Amino acid sequence: MCGPEPLLEREDALELLVAEAARARTGTGRPVLLRGATGTGRTALLEAAAEHAAAEGMRVLRARCSPEHTAVPFDTVFQLLAHGPEFDAVAEEAPDAPGTPPHRGRFARLWRLLCSYAAEAPLMVAVDDVHFADVCSRRWLVETVRRIDRLPVLLVMTERSQYDIDPPADGLTHALSPSLVHTLTLAPLGPDSMAELVRHARGGSAPADWVDECVRASAGSPLLLRALLEDLRNTDTEGLAHADAGALPDTCAALYPGAYPAAVSWWLDSAGPATTEVARALAALEDGGGWGDGAGWGDGLGSDARGGAAGRGEGDARGGASSRGDRGVGDVRRGAPGRGDGDAGGGVGSGGDEAGGDAGRGAAGRGDRAGGGARRGAVGRGDRTGGDTWGGASSRGDRGVGDARRGAAGLRERGGVDARRGVTVWGGRIGGPTRRGAVGRGDRTGGLVADAALLARTADADPARVTGWLTAMTRLGLLRPDPDGRPRYAHPLLRDAILGGWPAARRQAAHQRAAEAMRHRGDGAEAVAGQLLRSAPVDRAWATGVLLDAADLAVRDDRGEDAVAFLRRALDEPMSPGRRTVVLTELGSLEYATVRSTAGIQRLTEALKLPGPPQDRVRAAVALGTVLARRGEARVAIDVLRDLQDEHLTGHPDLVRTVHTASALLSDHDQGVRQDMYRWLRETAERSPALVGTAGQALLVRYESTAGLTSAESAMRRVRALLAEPAEPLSEAFLLGTAAAVAQWADQLDEAERLVCRGLAGQRASLLHPMHQALLNVRLDIATARGAYAELTELPELAELLADSGASGPTEGGSESANARAHAIIALVETGRTEEATRLADDFDLQHTHDCWEVNRFLYARGVLRAATDDPAGALDDFLECGRRQTARDVLSPVVTPWRAASAECHLTLGRPGEALALAEEELHLATVWHTPRVLGRALRVLAMATGGRRGLELAERAVRMLREGTEGAAGPAEGDGAGEETPDGRAAVAPGTEPAETELIPALIAQGRLLTAAGERTRARDALREAAERAERLGAVRMRSMAEEALREGGARRTATAMTGPESLTDAERRIAALAAQGRTNTEIAGLLHLARRTVETHLTSAYRKLGIRRRSQLPTALTPGAAQPSS
Template sequence: MAGQLLSAPAPVGAWAADVLLDAAARAVGKGSTADAVALLRRTLGEALPPARQATVLTQLGSLEFAAFPAAAGIPRLTEATRLSDAPRDRARSAIALGTALAGRGEVRAALTALASAEESLAAEPGLAAALRSVSMLVSDRDQDLRREVYGRFRAEARRAPESADPAGRALATQYESTAGLLSARTALARVRDLLREPVDPLAQSILIAAAAVVALWADELDEAERLVRRGLAEQRASLLHPVHSTLLNIQAEIFAARGDYPGLLAELDSRRAAGAGTAGRPGHTEVLAIVALTETGCLEEAVALADRCDPRDAPDSWERPVLHFARGRLRAACDDPVGALEDFLECGRRQSARDVVSPIVTPWRTAAAECLLTLGRTGDAVALAQEERGFAEVWNTPRRLGRCLRVLGTATGGRYGLELTDRAVRLLRDTPAETDMIQALIAQGRQLAAARERTLARDPLREAADRAERIGAVRLRAVAENALRECGARRRTTPPGGQAALTDSERRIVELAAGGRTNAEIGELLHLARRTVETHLTNAYRKLGIRRRTELSGALDQLLVDTGR
């Protein structure tokens, strides 16, 4: 019936709008955005009351902007905001409009639209607070506006604590964490408490995303992943919301934090195939992919991607310093310590301008210190690493402290340097900071070799090479193996196979597949693209020595016997 209505002259009658909207909802559920857009456009040809017209315009504008950023999405959302009469509908339209404007780089216009809606909803404190939280999230795209919006929120929260909703307070906790004012334990306790407080549904996903970010920075990666899944499950494709891209960015950051570079690259491929991303500039996952390609030994591809991700084309937001950091990692791997140092220092300048001084976003100081060591500027390197150590001790997680101790140990050398590196290895062992652990083991092995303890140096270097092989970190594996050869040795055996060789992501997917879940079901459950699931399963089959899905259950049972579990 809906298909026939598409070609029928409008208007047909009130019933036609119901049929078309039902069909559009089904199309959205199936991911058929083009079909949904066609159905909603045809719906506007029917005689609709203003309130219903506003709802259709909000859905249509959201879908058009997401699928065709240059199309008529923003004018439709502007009209929806004008027509919306019910307070919640007006808030939804304003959030969608603000998201679209910010997505086009018009952050001040987005904040103006959100502020206007907030003022008109002063009699609805829950909705007004939700709009204020959206404004805080949107302001992250502009350095000056971010300081202004967060400053106003914090001042208002001090004056009238009851006006600050849980989502806004979670974002403020995120801000204070990056400013070096909180420990991981304090920040986590705050957001966990806030998650138990009632919050308007329009702000719920912002609260969840802010809590996920804090959990990510605190290396509570499983908790962060659960929160991301929860937040994505609450998103609607037919309603633009700034938190959707935030949740996808956190998901990519979790891959990177685990050192699961193959998984990150597979996810990027899946998003590209689905047409995700912002037209005309790199997305955050692409920026992280520069590091992933670098660490998996694909330097030519990393250089090509970095050339497309020119920092000058990135907005003056949190994305730009992260892009400088990623490009610095690539330049360092390409034996360009001068260029890498320039990028790391620029990253630091831009983050400091945003009141971001903690290394939880990017550890640019220790990265710059390693370049300075290569250039023979040991004193400058120690000073930067010591400065980062001070902030790392405030946040107080093994990843951040271990990294500082490793770089300081390398810079200091001698017995004290080895003690620092040994402490780094002890801190990082049995944590999710896999790449940091590998680097600490390499540093430990090299320092033992420098102390003429070449036999003792071999064990940490072999462990580093095996760990790097397990997660697909080709560059670090090569570094560890080169250091082993310098010690007159090489790896005794091939890397461990079976479950010990599986990454965390591979293990979760394998267990679900062995339990009878299809690839589509696994993707939906974990909020991963099907291609990402397929890539993980292919890698797992190779590591487990099997060829078919039906062999998974037996392979896992055998592993339980072998490990005595």
Template sequence: MTGVTAEPCDLAGLRERRDVLDRVSADAARARAGTGRIALVCGPTGTGRSALLEAVAARESRRGMRVLRARCSPEDSRAEFAAVAELLDAELWPPAPGPDAWDEPGTGEDHSLHGTGRAARLWRLLRSHAAAGPLLLLVDDVHLADPSSRGWFVRAARLLDRLPVLLVLTERSQYDLDPPPPCLLRTLPSTLFSFHTLAPLSFRAAAELVRERLGAGLPPGWIDGCLRATGGVPLFLHALLTDLGRLTAVTGGAGAFPDTGARLYSSHYTTMIAWALESAGPATAELARTLAELDTTGDTALLADVAGTDPGRTGRWIDAMASSGLVVRAGPGAPPRVAHPLLRDAVLDGWPHRRRQEVHRAAAELLYQRGESAGAVARRLLSVPAVGAEWAVNALLEAAATAVREGRTRPAGDFLRRALDEPLSRERRGQVLTELGCLEADAGRPVGVRHLAEAVPLRQPTGSGRLRTTVALGTALARGGDVQAALEILRNLCEDLPDRSAQARAAQAAGALLSAYDRASWLRVMAGLRHVAAHSPDRLDQAERALLVRYEATAGLISAKDAVERLCVLSSIPADPALAPYVLATVAAVLQWAERYEEVDRIIGEGLSAYRPVALNPALHALADTRADAAAARGRYGELLSDPAVRAVLENPRPGGPADAAALQGSVNILSQAVLALLETGRRDEAWRLADRIAPHGPRDSWEWNRFLHARGELRAADGDYSSALADFRECGRRQTDREVLSPVVTPWRSGAAECLRRLGRTAEALELAEEEYRLALVWGTPRTMGRALRVLGTVTGGRRGTELSQRAVAVLRTAPEGVERELVLALIALGDRLTAAGERGRARTVLREAAGLAGELGARRMVAAAERSLVDSGARVTRVHSGVAALTESERRIAGLAAEGRTNAEICELLHLARRTVETHLTSAYRKLGIRRRSELPSALGPLSNGGV
């Protein structure tokens, strides 16, 4: 028998439990008056059943009741009357001899309270205690009591109304996979007992407790995190707050709410979660850990199959956990998941790694058998050792192919690396290594070259696989700067293939395109092709003929009309599938220079979609470069800035170092065009940051470096640094001339240099370059090249002759079908300046207003500003734009652009390292200026800039 000394009870600690405590106290008052009964307190694990008993004991002992208590446990559940004996402090073992023995003579035990067996002796013992005064009996966790004691409590309940005794029992009531014992009092009339239920704390009560324990000035998300990690269960919440208290004592309370137990400095929370799982039984604990391990994958049926549990009870258990807030769903029908990462971490704590792998393997196989997506299957296999089954390989490769098509290269690489763990045939291993090597090399990682080199000898020597792998390896080497090694392995492949076969010709075409990364190699290849064309033209295939057209176009030897006619003849002859990508790549580049943009778009679209599985190929890279050139020429800056290569570099928060150099490989042309796009859209600081990242790692002998020099020259000229800009333009021109590229269709360096020379007062030199540019533009004969050359020549010439040349430039550009709007804006500004200088201010203002309008439609803020400055010079009053895209600040445009792409505010905050309030403020301002009210209206409101261009 255990007495309890009257001590003060901290009722403030029993949050939202006072009502139950008062009702139990009312039962105690009745018992003190001589009418006893049973009070049953039920609730899930951790809701405070034991704490409530302590409060009842403390309160009623102060009111004169003697307290006896027992705490049931699984260890004593096999001993008969163990719980009652502990409660009444009775000696059951060994049985006493003689007439007062506990055991009833004969066969079987008499459980009647009015007989002579142990049950009756215990009842008489209880009555003797009650005779001494009001008695409070407390039995904690009665669901763990032995069956004899449970039956005794039920029989006693029918007689307690005659005694000054209150029997308070606590019972765990929670839905588990293993059905619990029936409710103890299910057979009793409701008049003989009172029933009380404890629930988790409400959000308000939990929030008050968190503030009391951790302080009022908590960072955002901490209170919500505490509630989601505990479901408001007091046991879990108090344990978590103990751990968080120690964490905040070290960190000062700053930072985000922890999402893993590794961030906590103690393990009270994890220990309490483990105890709760143990209380729920092995089947429920297994299901909970399976749910936590699979996280967002798996409906009820899958969870039941993997965990080996009953599907019906599994579904009801998940519903029960969802009601308590410990399990959540993203939406109706969505898979269940543990409510918070910290809770998930605690649930999985101590679960063997082998068992976790088994869960993923079983889930993967079940998903595959059910016909789920290959990605869902493959994600489960990533953390599993080799399965050794065909279905696993098929799922991994299909998932990788899907990820590549969707532009998700990182998961694609993960799936391919995992596939290499499976037993594969020699050819299939070579295929997987090729695909993986292409992804790695395309991302600038040196390991890609190693994977491709390993794959080459595994492919069939006479099959197309060996050609694709070797070309991919050559492309990776050339883009990394080792052009000679790339050309050597392609020559070796040609020697192993039948002479003049389609595969040999394709290897030669790939080598020709890769030679452009090295000046001497390019000139040597072109010299060879020109020699063959002069002496044995019939030996040239379509790819070689197209390359010759390209060479002559850039050398200023043929017109755009002649080039297009020759390419049309080539296109009328069906190309071998192995050669087709190389023919298309060259044709698209020349057509882009010829300003045949509709045809360029069609060829690029067909080429990239048809040959994308090849991944790393110089023809595909050439098509991508042409697409970027065409976008820049037409002023489609949003399209250009949304290119994955550009996005990857712009969004990298830590530029510099070898990794940065690798990321720039093979993308310098596209990034150079991005520098100009940033400049034109008013993002000059970003343009300089990008240029500064390219400069230290540029491929100095590649054709791409010439594009960068020209872009940096434009950037420097825009800053007014004409001497440095002139140096870049002239270096670009020297290098282009060394490559026999004289035409302004590629890099109009003479126009840029002439503008700088004029600004520096060296008009004679400027005029010489402008006239040479015009002469070469006449040879090519397209509106863009001629209009640009006339504009610059007019600006440099000045006077009446300069005005006439500027007017001719505008007239020529107006004849172009489409795609020359950027050049037309520049020509209109130049003409407006000439008219202002000539005193024709009225005509000048008309021309300049047209220029400002066109520039605004393009989103070219720099040209809008230039047109407005010229308008001011002409005497016009310029009204600043207060609405529309042009009115957005740089920050507003970038944030609105990211939101238009589907990024959440939280993602934008993380990407741009901004506070959430800052993002919200900028979006509100952008909505007002754009005249919209909903996020879904952003893409159309931003126009061409919404496609990643801000």
């Protein structure tokens, strides 16, 4: 058990009371008034003084006033004097007649009764909470104060003195001369003393973090601290000594039996209803996301019961640029709609570092009597308002006693500066504390005034009083400034306790008033919407606009969940059916894309049923179709689009074409539907191309490309012609995405990348569209084609997938991530991270995934993984299954997945050259139709490996030459090798303008090296294999480099583990010559310095350039730096 709680920071006050008691015992009494804020320990000090007086032989008369008895005449006096028969006689007398003077009647008889008690023994009269005393008792006590100086009586009274929103009533001593009463003002306990009380309650030491939490939650109030420790002691079954040392709970629901929230409720009741409303409004603002623009109460949004979030403001009351029609929140004075990014025109600043000044927790006061009692730093107060002080730590009179360690400051009502602490007062408002007596910063004061204005509007209170209250509560310790100077409650538990018991309707009304105030002063849309999230429906058009603007900003910042919250709340406000269709479409799209909620389908279905412009209905139908197709319901998706066309698109041929194009694209998710859709599309295009539009014709080009019916050159010519035609707004995305895919297959990677960027720029993140995922897929294909494996894994769609690797099974509609997963697996395999690739492949539940073309990509990638991990039989199964699925979809060309080439390699590994040769020849036939270096070079390489011998070596050399040089290396095929088939237009050349296929050149070099080794040409073999290793190292392709090094070792090469590229790969001679060249030396100068022939210098430099991957002398200084990125050749 702990001993009695120590009385801290009250030594000076107790010493003074002891001295006054000794003086009273000599026959010279004097009244002492103890003032302080609620919970600062007035009663504890009074009891300590009473105990000391009783120990010294004084008789103690006690009375405790309460608000319930303020209407009972003489209730306080009767508590004091209710001793003996004399009192009974006085108490039973009838009340005095009106106008009876104080020296006659009951007043006089009660005074004589007190004198008789004093004649028996020295008295200490202790009156607690005298501000609750009844009127008659107050008059009697005032008269007693005037007469007590010749009696052995010490009169000690406590009185609440705290800044409240409602101006306080006059204090007991309001009409008395300051010389008659000795007033002491009690400051809140400092953090060190509060920490000592916590440790005392624990019976010893306590973790510093936990102690600090308790101190902040109690806000310098012993009352709150005792209640908190009681709850913690009862909540912890092991006792307070074993309480969790990590952190206090943030909600009072975790406390038992609830002494702490009860104490906070009592504190609020003592402050009055107006102060309670302001305190709760402040807690609501803090809980609801902040003060608005620049408030700095969090970059994100707080949680909301409806699944939403409260906003962070960003706006400019001066600008007023609207970003969404007429839904701006801009400068209401000019009526300009808008939302900007900046401040609120100076209306919002930041409060001081202590949110309005700090008098050192000591006594503060106003008036012409300030400065008395310099020995202890007491302050005077002459305005006689009876306790209206900023910090609740004021004193009245010229003999005040404060805390000598805290040095209280005397402040005049009209403003001034405390030269010791630098506290500045501007017309009753205190600015932030400054150093060495400097005047407070004006920007902080302006911020405090702006915050107070918003809070006052929210609580429907006087802004001037709210400003003072914020400063006072900061000085008390109830509030603390955040980094931007805004007032916050000292601890979340304190804020939660203040919000407790507030009816929901009043809380919602406060949030609505806050939203209106923030909108009025020009705050940004998200700041205003953050308050609307917590209010009841406003039923005003401006609320709808604000919420939609906030959703738009959240979408731009990639905060989908926040946008969902704003849009859900916007549906509670009035809007036209057409506008509601748009909102429902965006909300449904975001709900599905963000949280995969089936509610998104319901929103989109509802949007389709509402009347609205045909364009909006088409957008809703396309979004709904996208969701359904991703869930494996492609037939239902196409039925939705068909029904819309039949019922609502009559007279809109452009929209009909868009619906047809969307249906064709979504049919890729179902094999049977796809065949029917493309058959109809092809037949319609033959009869009347205008009926399918440019996007539909582009889809036909894509279909023919994958079916092996056209060449790359012809496909690109047709696609470019379609891109040159005027595009229909809703169909342009389909055209760009399709053209990008064809360009990527044709190895026009730069052009494909430009089309992808253009297509993604036209997409709205808040609107589901089938082409969005298609464009992302093309972006992945481009990166893989370039061999940019490191960049590939950093793309958002793959980075998230890799971060979640290890989760069990796919999510709903998981096949939509199959293509991304396939690219990730290939990138991991090529960079030597096969274990990660295996985990990623195992995470995908192929059995419970609906049929989709992306599954084919996954099968191919898993085959690559199995082949790389010495499982050729398993890899062959995956490749053949991929091929079977693709063939069933009429996808025959190797531009999608070269499953035939991969299967042929597996057959060779398994010792089946006949099967490998058949597949390789079929691959070459289809590659010749498409006719790009990538597919032709790959087909020739595999055919070379399957053929072997001198003929195989010739095919491998042709593959290397074609892949290395493009069209320049496209020599005519030798007679009878099956590689000389012409394309349908009679050409035998490779498609011009294609990019080098580095990822295919490396395996071609390895195949050439192996065949050269088999033919006995080891020198040429080593050259080819070393080049392959160097290119693989430069590309970051660990697997291919390992294959090249293995082939080198098999061919008898030594030191194959050394670096092939980069500064580390240079020989000593190459390094010396390259270093001199990097210094600006010419070849002739270098030759002279090193005594070498100029030709030798040139040979070494050429070799250094190749190893460093550079082409110009000016690149040498950077390339020679260890760890520098090596440019690709």
